Amino acid sequence: MLAGKVDSIFHEATVIANPLWKRLNEQKPMRVLSIRQDVIDVMAKFGFRKYDKIIAKGSYPGVIDDVVTIDYSDFFQIDDRLQSMAGSGFRPDAPPDQSKSQARNRRRTCW
Amino acid sequence: MILKSVRSRFSGLFVIAMALLSNMSAFDAYAQSDSHADRWSQWQAKTHLVISAGRANFPRIAAWMLNAVNDQFPDAEFSGEILFTGSGYGIELKNLQRGMAQVAIPTPSATPYMSYHGVGVFEQANPNVRGLFRIGQRDPITFAVPAEWGVNSVEELIKRKIPLKIATGHQDDDDTTGFLFEEVMKAYGVSLAEMRSWGAKIEPMRGPARRCEACSRERWIRSFTKPL
Numbered sequence: 001m002l003a004g005k006v007d008s009i010f011h012e013a014t015v016i017a018n019p020l021w022k023r024l025n026e027q028k029p030m031r032v033l034s035i036r037q038d039v040i041d042v043m044a045k046f047g048f049r050k051y052d053k054i055i056a057k058g059s060y061p062g063v064i065d066d067v068v069t070i071d072y073s074d075f076f077q078i079d080d081r082l083q084s085m086a087g088s089g090f091r092p093d094a095p096p097d098q099s100k101s102q103a104r105n106r107r108r109t110c111w
Numbered sequence: 112m113i114l115k116s117v118r119s120r121f122s123g124l125f126v127i128a129m130a131l132l133s134n135m136s137a138f139d140a141y142a143q144s145d146s147h148a149d150r151w152s153q154w155q156a157k158t159h160l161v162i163s164a165g166r167a168n169f170p171r172i173a174a175w176m177l178n179a180v181n182d183q184f185p186d187a188e189f190s191g192e193i194l195f196t197g198s199g200y201g202i203e204l205k206n207l208q209r210g211m212a213q214v215a216i217p218t219p220s221a222t223p224y225m226s227y228h229g230v231g232v233f234e235q236a237n238p239n240v241r242g243l244f245r246i247g248q249r250d251p252i253t254f255a256v257p258a259e260w261g262v263n264s265v266e267e268l269i270k271r272k273i274p275l276k277i278a279t280g281h282q283d284d285d286d287t288t289g290f291l292f293e294e295v296m297k298a299y300g301v302s303l304a305e306m307r308s309w310g311a312k313i314e315p316m317r318g319p320a321r322r323c324e325a326c327s328r329e330r331w332i333r334s335f336t337k338p339l
Contacts, residue, residue, distance in 0.1 A: 001278065006314050008256045008277040010292045012219070015253035029258040033265055039298040046231040047224025048291065051251040062255055065263075070252040070291065072219040078204060078226075079214050079243045 002027070012072040016060040025061035032060075034068045043070060156190040163212035165199030172216055172246060197317075201225070201232040201285040208237045219250065222287050231294075232284050252291070269301050274310030281315045289315065 001009060001024055015021055016032060024030065032055070040050045048070050055067040160180060162173040170193050177191035194212060196202050203215035204226040217223060221231075229236025254265065256275060262268050268275070280289030282303065292313075293303055303313060 006276040006278040006312075008275045010252065010254045010277055010279040010288070010295075011316060012250055012252060012280075012288050014250060015255075030255045031258040031260075031262065032253060032255045033262070033268075035252070035254060035265065035295060036299070039265075039295055042298040043291065043294060046291075046294065047221030047228075048219075049221075053249075053251075055251065062258065064258070067251075069254065070295070072221075072250045072252050072288075072291075074218065074220045074245050074248055074250070078207065078217060078223050079241050 016055070016062065022061055030062035031064055032062045032067050034065070035070055037068065040068075040070055048072075154190055156184075157188045158184065158190075160189070160191040160214065161194065161212040162191065162214040162216065163194045163196060163203040163206035164216045165203055165218075166195060166197050167199065169199050169203075169216040169218075170195055173214075176214070198285055200280075200287040204233070204237065204240065205285075207240070208235065214243070218248070219287070220245070225287070232287060232290050234284075252288075254295075265295075265299050269296075269299060272309040274312075276312040276314060278314050278316045282313070286315075289313075 001007070002020065009015065021030075037050070040048070043049075051069045051071040051073075055063055055069065057063060057066050160177065162176065164170045164173040173193045177193070180191070181189045183189075194206060196206070199216070199218050200222055201217070203212070203217040204223060206212040207215045208226070223240055223242060225231035226233050226237050227240045256262050256268065256273075260273060262271070262273065277292075279292040280286035282289045282293055296303065296306065303311075306313070
């Protein structure tokens with residue numbers, strides 16, 4: 001957008017909190033649009049939901065009115081139940097074996 | 112003097128580029144050699160975990176996890192690797208489904224939902240998908256246009272048939288941002304084809320994900336130096 005290759009954006013990540021967003025708005029003021037509630041509701045069939053916070057008017061450059069939008073939060077660690085660590089004895093819910101870690105650290109710490 | 116210095120710098124760059132090219136070529140030859148699989152397997156311990164982890168912060172998370180898991184095993188009995196797919200969306204879970212990886216790190220929470228149910232960018236449901244843990248990251252979708260257009264809503268954008276050039280994700284079977292944009296516009300009553308008919312351009316923000324459909328691990332590794 002800063003290079004002028006595109007003029008609009010539909011993107012994840014906290015675009016409006018990025019310092020480049022401020023610079024862009026100084027060069028070319030933008031307007032952040034809301035997404036209608038019934039449209040957000042349709043997206044529920046794909047697991048998307050409403051962003052649980054209204055982006056308040058004036059909180060960032062380009063937020064001329066309160067903005068309602070779609071949530072795109074979180075990283076997930078996903079595991080395949082059939083394959084992962086099969087037969088290894090690894091249990092993701094088990095507490096770490098501290099004695100083993102400490103023993104390893106004693107042997108290997110060299111800095 | 113300045114010219115000499117510039118020439119010397121360019122020569123240096125040329126040497127580095129040539130060294131890289133010859134090195135890549137050597138790696139490619141190595142990757143295709145018969146001994147490659149054997150050599151690669153020497154790095155694999157009794158338990159080997161592959162994490163499909165996209166780009167940006169995802170591989171870092173994967174490295175922390177591999178390190179923590181490694182500490183639970185006796186010495187040299189665990190090994191791991193991280194697939195830098197350049198994505199972070201659907202392809203991570205598709206690698207899981209195809210047995211290329213045992214753990215995936217995708218974003219957002221809707222991506223594993225789609226995989227589990229076989230909807231959106233996924234044609235096949237994967238009922239074996241399980242969440243291990245979530246790393247909280249607040250992230251709203253930003254839909255923005257130039258203020259000078261005087262557009263107050265998405266409806267108005269459509270009504271005025273503005274030939275916008277919009278940066279978003281790819282329209283493919285991986286990128287959930289591009290997919291979401293298409294679905295949102297559809298829910299507003301307009302297809303991307305209609306938008307293009309009035310001159311709109313939909314531009315991907317980055318290159319597509321690295322993918323390797325129905326390929327072996329060795330072919331996957333080769334894909335990093337040579338187009339499939």
